[in-house]
Amino acid sequence: MKIKSAKFVKGIVGSDKILEENKLQIAFVGRSNVGKSSVINTLAGVKDLAISSSTPGRTLQLNFFLINEKIYFVDLPGYGYSKQSLKFAEKMRKMIMWYLEYNENKPKKVILIVDGNVGPTKFDMEMMELLRENLYDVIVVANKMDKVKKSELAKKKREIVEKLGTENVVYFSSKTKQGKEELLQKI
Ligand SMILES: Nc1nc2c(ncn2[C@@H]2O[C@H](COP(=O)(O)OP(=O)(O)OP(=O)(O)O)[C@@H](O)[C@H]2O)c(=O)[nH]1
Numbered sequence: 001m002k003i004k005s006a007k008f009v010k011g012i013v014g015s016d017k018i019l020e021e022n023k024l025q026i027a028f029v030g031r032s033n034v035g036k037s038s039v040i041n042t043l044a045g046v047k048d049l050a051i052s053s054s055t056p057g058r059t060l061q062l063n064f065f066l067i068n069e070k071i072y073f074v075d076l077p078g079y080g081y082s083k084q085s086l087k088f089a090e091k092m093r094k095m096i097m098w099y100l101e102y103n104e105n106k107p108k109k110v111i112l113i114v115d116g117n118v119g120p121t122k123f124d125m126e127m128m129e130l131l132r133e134n135l136y137d138v139i140v141v142a143n144k145m146d147k148v149k150k151s152e153l154a155k156k157k158r159e160i161v162e163k164l165g166t167e168n169v170v171y172f173s174s175k176t177k178q179g180k181e182e183l184l185q186k187i
């Protein structure tokens with residue numbers, strides 16, 4: 001796809017009319033701080049469309065961005081971290097699970113973002129499993145590839161493919177914009 005326009009519409013925390021619009025939704029899922037909001041900004045070519053921050057736990061709602069006046073990119077809160085409290089992290093997890101598992105207007109595709117330098121963690125593998133169980137069409141984005149040392153590139157790529165059990169991986173960097181065209185094509 002080619003992105004011609006992008007705008008923030010609203011953030012939701014549960015059932016909402018926006019889900020009944022029957023517009024195609026593409027969800028951006030991943031651990032806190034892996035760069036979900038940054039990837040959306042890079043794809044849209046708008047620096048501050050989605051708020052990104054070095055403090056994990058920045059995105060606290062399901063944020064809907066209208067792309068080309070017809071589809072929604074949905075920026076999710078991160079799982080697996082909360083500065084606030086365990087109770088709060090649990091609340092975020094429940095909201096993510098509700099959206100991906102029980103909501104009647106599920107996203108058409110899920111972009112699972114992992115940290116390409118850190119590699120997939122236990123949380124990432126659990127999320128991949130859940131997405132598989134729910135038969136989602138998943139594209140893995142290994143973000144922050146600008147941090148990977150050249151000498152470790154092949155090893156890191158192999159690790160991602162093996163741990164997540166898919167070859168459908170886009171190696172990406174919100175910083176250098178590596179992978180932007182490839183990901184847009186897949187979406
Ligand atoms: N080096 C590097 N840093 C990145 C990249 N993408 C994002 N970051 C940084 O990572 C931090 C987190 O980015 P966000 O986009 O806010 O991450 P998020 O996944 O939306 O975080 P939460 O909303 O808190 O779950 C910020 O400091 C970004 O500048 C990348 O490709 N390379």
Ligand SMILES: [Mg+2]
Binds near residue numbers: 036051
């Ligand atoms: Mg975010």
